[in-house]
Amino acid sequence: MGYNCVVCVKQVPDTKRITGQAMKEDGTVNRAALPAVFNPEDLNALEAALRVRDVHGGTVTVITMGLPAACEVLREALFRGADAAALVTDRRAAASDTLATSYILACAAKKLHPDLIFCGRQAIDGDTAQVGPQLAEKIGFTLVTYLEELTLNGRTATARRNVGNGYEVVKARLPALFTVIETANHPRPNALKKAMKCKKARAPVEVAKAVEADLPSATAEAKAEEGKRRCAALAAKGLLITQWNLDDLQADLAWCGGAGSPTKVHRIQSIVLAGGDYKEFPPTEAGVTQLLGELIEDHTIG
Amino acid sequence: MIEVNRQGEVWIYAEQEAGKLSDVPLELLSKGRELADQLQVPLGAVLLGRNVSDLASQLILHGADKVYLAEDAVLGHYQTASYTKVICDLITQQKPQICLFGATPMGRDLAPTVASCMRCGLTADCTDLEIGEHTEPATKERLSNLLLQIRPAFGGNIIATIVNPHRWPQMATVREGVMRMSTPVPGRSGVTIRCSVNLTGMPLPVEVLESHRRPKKVNLKGARIIVAGGAGVGSRENFRPLWDLANILGGAVGGSRAAVDLGYVDHDHQIGQTGTTVRPALYIACGLSGAIQHRAGMQEAAKILAINNDKDAPIFGIAHYGIVGDLTEVVPRMIKAIRSGASITKAAEAAAKA
Numbered sequence: 001m002g003y004n005c006v007v008c009v010k011q012v013p014d015t016k017r018i019t020g021q022a023m024k025e026d027g028t029v030n031r032a033a034l035p036a037v038f039n040p041e042d043l044n045a046l047e048a049a050l051r052v053r054d055v056h057g058g059t060v061t062v063i064t065m066g067l068p069a070a071c072e073v074l075r076e077a078l079f080r081g082a083d084a085a086a087l088v089t090d091r092r093a094a095a096s097d098t099l100a101t102s103y104i105l106a107c108a109a110k111k112l113h114p115d116l117i118f119c120g121r122q123a124i125d126g127d128t129a130q131v132g133p134q135l136a137e138k139i140g141f142t143l144v145t146y147l148e149e150l151t152l153n154g155r156t157a158t159a160r161r162n163v164g165n166g167y168e169v170v171k172a173r174l175p176a177l178f179t180v181i182e183t184a185n186h187p188r189p190n191a192l193k194k195a196m197k198c199k200k201a202r203a204p205v206e207v208a209k210a211v212e213a214d215l216p217s218a219t220a221e222a223k224a225e226e227g228k229r230r231c232a233a234l235a236a237k238g239l240l241i242t243q244w245n246l247d248d249l250q251a252d253l254a255w256c257g258g259a260g261s262p263t264k265v266h267r268i269q270s271i272v273l274a275g276g277d278y279k280e281f282p283p284t285e286a287g288v289t290q291l292l293g294e295l296i297e298d299h300t301i302g
Numbered sequence: 303m304i305e306v307n308r309q310g311e312v313w314i315y316a317e318q319e320a321g322k323l324s325d326v327p328l329e330l331l332s333k334g335r336e337l338a339d340q341l342q343v344p345l346g347a348v349l350l351g352r353n354v355s356d357l358a359s360q361l362i363l364h365g366a367d368k369v370y371l372a373e374d375a376v377l378g379h380y381q382t383a384s385y386t387k388v389i390c391d392l393i394t395q396q397k398p399q400i401c402l403f404g405a406t407p408m409g410r411d412l413a414p415t416v417a418s419c420m421r422c423g424l425t426a427d428c429t430d431l432e433i434g435e436h437t438e439p440a441t442k443e444r445l446s447n448l449l450l451q452i453r454p455a456f457g458g459n460i461i462a463t464i465v466n467p468h469r470w471p472q473m474a475t476v477r478e479g480v481m482r483m484s485t486p487v488p489g490r491s492g493v494t495i496r497c498s499v500n501l502t503g504m505p506l507p508v509e510v511l512e513s514h515r516r517p518k519k520v521n522l523k524g525a526r527i528i529v530a531g532g533a534g535v536g537s538r539e540n541f542r543p544l545w546d547l548a549n550i551l552g553g554a555v556g557g558s559r560a561a562v563d564l565g566y567v568d569h570d571h572q573i574g575q576t577g578t579t580v581r582p583a584l585y586i587a588c589g590l591s592g593a594i595q596h597r598a599g600m601q602e603a604a605k606i607l608a609i610n611n612d613k614d615a616p617i618f619g620i621a622h623y624g625i626v627g628d629l630t631e632v633v634p635r636m637i638k639a640i641r642s643g644a645s646i647t648k649a650a651e652a653a654a655k656a
Contacts, residue, residue, distance in 0.1 A: 099421065099422075133410075133414035133418070136415070163407045164407040165516060166516050168513045172508045262303070263466050264465050269462075279622065288632060289646055290649050292639055293649025294650070297653040
């Protein structure tokens with residue numbers, strides 16, 4: 001008997017690679033200069049799910065909510081071994097905070113009837129670490145945060161959690177949601193065969209865009225027909241990425257997007273460093289002595 | 303969610319482990335006290351556990367007007383489900399306007415679950431909190447006395463201020479070490495309110511089999527002087543003079559994430575967004591470029607001395623004193639100068655006259 005695993009992943013701007021060019025002169029972030037990447041800890045979440053499937057069998061389905069471009073991370077998950085992928089994309093989901101996001105993800109995850117859900121602990125763009133716990137609450141799963149090791153026995157999970165100043169071993173009843181940290185495992189690389197096959201995987205929204213590019217002068221009906229044909233061909237090969245909008249998920253719109261988000265942005269400030277405003281001392285013995293003298297004089301040291 | 307309640311109290315969650323309060327609730331009490339005074343409402347502390355009633359008086363001495371105490375054998379170990387239930391019941395009864403949690407591993411497990419259950423907003427990892435006005439962009443509705451929740455975002459490259467205008471309580475987790483700890487006021491009085499715990503019949507989905515905690519070996523938060531090194535230090539051996547300088551100054555040693563990842567210094571010493579946040583009297587940054595993630599953890603230091611051979615390193619942008627030079631030469635010179643003493647005294651006298 002295998003486990004039905006769902007992994008929630010996110011495409012994020014690579015905030016760890018922010019360099020000079022990524023910051024504009026006015027100190028704001030030049031998002032265009034930042035590559036979009038698979039959120040690092042979501043790769044650990046995927047690896048944890050793949051290991052469950054390796055040992056017990058079952059399936060691994062990755063889901064993401066985002067723009068159609070987020071299909072990139074879904075494909076990457078397929079390359080690494082996920083069985084299926086689903087994209088939740090809807091303009092009405094824009095401006096969702098963590099509460100609205102977790103509600104929408106709960107609606108999506110419910111459709112897949114998982115035994116286990118895996119999320120990365122946090123995403124590097126917001127660093128909130130809130131969506132995992134809130135998704136667990138919304139879907140009614142047992143929450144186990146900061147997962148490092150997992151063993152399953154029937155409907156019981158034994159998990160080692162990293163609690164910062166040590167660890168805990170807990171027994172948790174399934175269905176359960178785990179947030180996974182970067183020290184849990186080493187994500188496996190792409191499987192070459194899988195990558196060769198799944199690089200052609202597309203979601204309907206991407207197919208429609210390709211049709212638009214290929215047949216710019218065709219009628220709307222002809223485009224729709226061609227889109228349908230291509231989607232059917234992909235589906236036959238198991239390469240069609242599932243795509244849901246909020247209607248497909250029967251989501252209550254009052255809990256989605258900006259309307260469903262209690263938190264609002266009041267202000268955004270960019271960090272501009274005022275440079276050069278320090279007192280410089282030469283690296284010589286005299287310079288060092290003078291500096292230390294100043295620090296003693298103002299009672300910082302001594 | 304609860305309705306907007308302008309008379310509602312300000313609450314802090316008094317995290318305890320094995321019957322001991324950490325620094326976090328004391329940090330929350332100092333900020334909570336400010337907010338409550340500004341709003342002219344009482345400051346409450348919510349304390350859950352088994353045999354923890356002794357801690358209530360500590361919380362009162364540190365600034366709480368009321369302690370909501372929930373004691374039960376079931377609450378002996380922290381568990382998401384039981385703690386969430388008790389706290390949500392209390393929020394529903396008492397309708398506080400603000401609830402603050404530490405952004406600790408426990409707080410970041412508990413607070414999102416409570417917020418989801420209450421269907422209210424939550425801002426993670428705040429570095430500052432203020433009371434202020436907010437105008438809704440769509441409706442132009444002007445709201446006063448809202449909690450402005452200030453936090454770094456986008457890898458620390460922007461500072462976002464978040465509000466939660468309508469769906470209360472206004473909840474936030476607060477980064478450890480950023481707020482000052484409250485100092486106890488001897489003789490300060492307050493009330494302890496024992497809360498009934500209604501968990502009968504509630505199946506707990508988690509059972510704690512083992513719990514291993516080790517106290518942090520390094521007390522970075524308490525250090526007056528910190529000597530920190532980055533990737534530019536070059537090796538674990540090259541860190542040695544930093545240790546010597548810290549020892550001679552009675553300080554502690556810190557490292558950037560890069561230095562920790564490279565194995566120059568152990569993880570307990572990490573300072574920055576993913577490590578400890580510090581605010582020492584003097585921060586000596588050696589071979590540290592000053593990546594934004596690191597600055598997030600140390601820029602509140604009263605004095606920053608940067609030593610780096612790259613004069614364009616961003617660390618100089620926040621430094622008060624700078625030495626452009628090779629740290630393997632500069633640091634030993636500092637140690638030597640401190641050991642010799644006399645010449646520094648002269649320099650200090652000269653600085654005093656200047």
